[in-house]
Amino acid sequence: xxxxxxxxxxxxxxxxxxxxxxxxxxxxxxxxxxxxxxxxxxxxxxxxxxxxxxxxxxxxxxxxxxxxxxxxxxxxxxxxxxxxxxxxxxxxxxxxxxxxxxxxxxxxxxxxxxxxxxxxxxxxxxxxxxxxxxxxxxxxxxxxxxxxxxxxxxxxxxxxxxxxxxxxxxxxxxxxxxxxxxxxxxxxxxxxxxxxxxxxxxxxxxxxxxxxxxxxxxxxxxxxxxxxxxxxxxxxxxx
Amino acid sequence: xxxxxxxxxxxxxxxxxxxxxxxxxxxxxxxxxxxxxxxxxxxxxxxxxxxxxxxxxxxxxxxxxxxxxxxxxxxxxxxxxx
Numbered sequence: 164x165x166x167x168x169x170x171x172x173x174x175x176x177x178x179x180x181x182x183x184x185x186x187x188x189x190x191x192x193x194x195x196x197x198x199x200x201x202x203x204x205x206x207x208x209x210x211x212x213x214x215x216x217x218x219x220x221x222x223x224x225x226x227x228x229x230x231x232x233x234x235x236x237x238x239x240x241x242x243x244x245x246x247x248x249x250x251x252x253x254x255x256x257x258x259x260x261x262x263x264x265x266x267x268x269x270x271x272x273x274x275x276x277x278x279x280x281x282x283x284x285x286x287x288x289x290x291x292x293x294x295x296x297x298x299x300x301x302x303x304x305x306x307x308x309x310x311x312x313x314x315x316x317x318x319x320x321x322x323x324x325x326x327x328x329x330x331x332x333x334x335x336x337x338x339x340x341x342x343x344x345x346x347x348x349x350x351x352x353x354x355x356x357x358x359x360x361x362x363x364x365x366x367x368x369x370x371x372x373x374x375x376x377x378x379x380x381x382x383x384x385x386x387x388x389x390x391x392x393x394x395x396x397x398x399x400x401x402x
Numbered sequence: 403x404x405x406x407x408x409x410x411x412x413x414x415x416x417x418x419x420x421x422x423x424x425x426x427x428x429x430x431x432x433x434x435x436x437x438x439x440x441x442x443x444x445x446x447x448x449x450x451x452x453x454x455x456x457x458x459x460x461x462x463x464x465x466x467x468x469x470x471x472x473x474x475x476x477x478x479x480x481x482x483x484x
Contacts, residue, residue: 226471233468262471269473271412272419316416316474342417 170195170397172390173210175240177202177231181218182253182365189365190214193390195397202234211397212249212293213240215256217309217363227270227312228258237263249293249393250357254310257349257359266350266359267325268317273310274342282374282383283308283362284336285348289329292355293396297388304385305374308340308362315343315361328353333360364389404453406461409479410470411442442478445469453482 172190174197176183187197198210207213220231231237237259244250244265252260260266273279284305287298298304317325322345325331333349341361349360364386367373373383412418421440428436447461458480465477 225469226474229468229471261473267473269471271416271474274417274419276419276423314417314419342419 167398167401168196170211170394170401171198171209172196172212172214172393173198173200173207174214174216175200175202175236176216177218177220177234177255177259179218179220179222179231180216180255182363183216183218185363186214186216186253186365189368189386189390192368193387193394195390195394200236202231202236205235205239207236207239207243212393213243213251214365215240215250215252215259216365217254217256220255220259223255223312226258226262228255228260228262231255232259232262241265244352244357247354247356249396251294251389251393252357252359253363253365254313254361257361258312260357260359265357266352267321267330268315268347268350270312270361271314271316272312273314273340278309278311279313279340280307280309281338281340282306283338283340283348285333285360285362286336287332288334289332289351289355291329292332292351292358292392294358294389294392295332295351296395297392303336305376305383306362306364306367306386307374310341310361313341313343313361315341315347317344322347325350332358333362404449404451405483406447406449406453406458407479407481407483408445408447408461408465408469408477409442410445410465410475411440411478412475414476416474442475443469458482 190197290298332351335346367386425439
């Protein structure tokens with residue numbers, strides 16, 4: 164029996180993306196093949212899944228993620244999302260998914276007005292998405308957070324709907340770092356293939372370069388299951 | 403050249419962190435005449451020639467779809483300035 168080829172996961176680089184290379188590295192460490200994609204093309208290069216990386220696309224002009232959400236490749240991203248392709252938006256990528264209306268609500272300037280960077284504790288609220296299946300419901304994880312526009316907002320009725328339908332994927336625990344309503348750190352769509360969150364799983368995938376843990380400095384790798392979840396979903400679908 | 407001015411404000415019921423920061427600075431300076439400050443955005447769309455109904459309709463369309471995000475903001479004014 165020959166081993167199936169590793170899934171190919173695309174990372175789209177926009178003008179002002181910062182964490183595209185880190186996302187590619189995380190995908191490689193998790194066991195898939197990273198594929199660099201470009202915002203100005205319509206070419207998804209036949210990838211099996213997509214990551215919209217963090218950064219400050221277009222300098223956060225207009226609204227964070229708003230101009231990137233209008234990029235040529237986003238039309239193809241929307242088509243892929245509708246077909247069920249696993250898509251993860253991290254930080255600025257989450258903002259793009261919200262601006263592209265692939266996820267509901269909005270993200271505004273942090274309530275305290277300041278950029279925040281910390282190792283953030285989160286609770287996994289929905290482990291049945293394409294990017295969270297290697298977690299357990301209620302599991303607490305620590306991954307880095309770094310943003311200026313991370314305050315999640317939506318109307319009360321929309322927040323009730325999100326909670327009722329289990330679409331809140333991650334919640335801040337201990338500290339709410341940016342004033343997000345209901346401590347929401349990340350969301351999934353109804354189908355569970357599109358997930359977005361403000362914190363950065365790609366910065367917690369390799370011992371020595373992650374958040375500190377009780378065991379050792381920078382040993383945290385709680386971001387790795389995001390990527391292994393998607394790989395497992397893709398390999399399972401191909402089998 | 404005619405200009406269409408589009409004004410966008412954060413929704414009234416939402417926290418406006420920028421306005422709040424300015425409000426805090428004013429109160430530190432002893433300025434007590436203003437009870438709150440809110441910060442929005444003004445877009446100036448320059449038009450070559452006449453501003454017809456079709457151009458205005460297009461301005462309204464992009465104001466709703468691109469210049470503002472209806473989840474967090476309201477378009478509070480669209481007017482033609484010569």
